[in-house]
Amino acid sequence: MSYRIVGDSCSDPTEAMKQDPHFRFVPLTLIVGDTHVTDDESFDQKAFLKLVAESPEGPKTACPSPEQYLREFECDADMVFAVTLSSKLSGSYQSAVIAKQMYEEHHGEDKKIFIVDALSAGCGQTNICLRLQELCEEGKTFEEIVEAITEYRDGMKTLFVLESLDALKKNGRLTGLASVIVTVLNIKLVMAGIGGVIHKLGQERGIDRALKKMVSIAVNEGTDFEKKRLCITNVNCRERAEKVRDMLTSQVKFRDAVIVDAAGVSTVYASDGGIIVTF
Template sequence: MYKIIIDSCGELTEELKKDGHFVNVPLELEIDGYHIVDDETFDQLDFIKRVEESPVGPKSACPSPERYMKEFEGDYDDIFVVTLSSKLSGSYNSAILAKNLYEDENGTEKNIYVVNSRSASIGQTVIGMKIQEFEEQGMPFDEIVKKIEEYTDSINTFFVLETLETLRKAGRLSNVKAFIANTLNIKPVMGSTDEGSIQQLGQGRGMKKALAKMVDCIAEVTPDSENRRIAISQCNCPERAEYVKKLLEEKLNFKEIIIVPTAGVSTMYANNGGIVVAG
C-alpha cells in the first residue's frame, strides 16, 4: 500500500481525487482578516473578488507538522509527500519535521520520503503522478526515491499572469524587475529556477504573444516530449488553457496533456486569468 500526499498548492485532477492513493493537505489563506482553508470548501470566485478589493493582498500559511503526521497514519508501506518549493513556502520544512517526529514516536517501519518539488501548483501534481507510475510498476521504495529526484530535476515550470502584484507583495520577485510596463500591455513569461525560485524568461506584448513565447520556452527545454506528460493549471480562464494546449500540440508531441483549475494557493499567486504549465 502506498500514499501520495501533496500540499494544496498542487492541484489534483478529478480522477486523482477518486483514486484512493492521493490526498491534499491544505494550506490556509488570509485576506484582510478573513481566513480560508484551501480544501474542497475553497470558493475561487469569492477569493478572486476579495483579492481584487484588498489594498494589502493575501497571505498563506503552510500546514503544521501535526497535520502532515495525521496523514501518515494507516496501513501504508510507502508514503510520499510532495511539497511546493522550499524557496516559496515553509511547507517542505514542516513536512520534514513531521517525518522526523513521526519516526521518533513510531519507528521507521514505514517508508516516508518528502519531495521538495522546486516547483508549485501543477508541477507538484505531475511529480505525484510519476510516483504512482513507479509504484504501480512494483518498483522498490529506494529506487523510486532515486528516480523521482531525477524526474524532479528534469521538470520545468512556466507561467504567464495578468498581474504580478500578489507575487510582488509577497516578496517572491527578488530576481525580477519591480516595474512592469503595464501601460504597454507587456506580459512577462516567468519560470522556475533550478533551485525553485522565480525568474523572468521573456515577455510578450499582450497575453496571446506572451503565451506563445512561453510555449517557445517550453519547446527549447523539452527535447523528449513524446515521453513526457505536461500539465496546465488555469485560474478562471479555461478557454485560455485550451489555447495553450493547442499551441503545445502544434509545437510538440506530448504523451499526455492535462488541464486543471487552480486551487486556493495557486489562485492566490496566479490571480484571475493566470496560466501555469509544468512538465
C-alpha cells in the same frame, strides 16, 4: 507494497486524483487582510478572487503544521510520499520533514516515508504526484521510486505567464515605477521556476503574445517530449489553458496532456488569468 501520496494543497489535483484514496491533501491557509481561508475542498475560487480584488493588501499563505502531515503519515500504507511546493516559496516542505521525524520517533521505521521538495508549484506538483503513482503501480521498490522521482523532478521544467500582477504590486514585489510601466504598456512577463526560484525569461505586450513566447521557449528548450507529461494549471481561464495545450501539442508530441484548475495556493501565486505549464 501499499502506498499513499500526500500533497499539500498547492498540488492542483485532477478529478481522478480527488476520487482516488491513494491521494491525500494537506491544506495551507490563505490570508487576505483579516480573513483566513482554508485551502481544501470548500475553496470558492470566484469568491476568493473577489476578496483579493477588493483588498488593499496582497494575499498571503500559511503552511500546514507538522501535525497535519503527521496525521496523514499515520496510515496503513507501507510507503508514504509527500509532495510539497518549493521550499523557496513556503515552509510546507520543512513541516513535512518535521512530521517525518515525529513519526519515526513514535513508531520507528515501520514504514518508508520520503518528502519531495517539488521545486515547483501547482501543476508541477500534480506532475510529480502522477509520476509517483505510476512508479508505485509498476511495483518499483521504495529505493527505486526515490531515485526515479528525484531524477524526474530535476528534469522537469516550469514556465508561467500571469495575466495580473496585482498581487505582486500589493506585496511590494514590483516597484511603483515598474507597476506603472507594466500596467500602462500591458506588459506580460514570461517566467520560469528554476531550482524552485522564480526567474524572468522575457516579456511581451499582451497576453496572447506572451503565451506564444512561452510556448516557443518550451519547444526550444525542452527535450524528450514523448517521454513527458504536459500539465497545465489555469486560474479561472480554462479556454486559455486549452489554447496553450493545443499550441504545444501541435509542435511536439507529449505522452500525455493534463489541464487542472487552480486550487487556493496556485490562485494566490498566479492570480486571475494565470497559466502555469510543466513538463
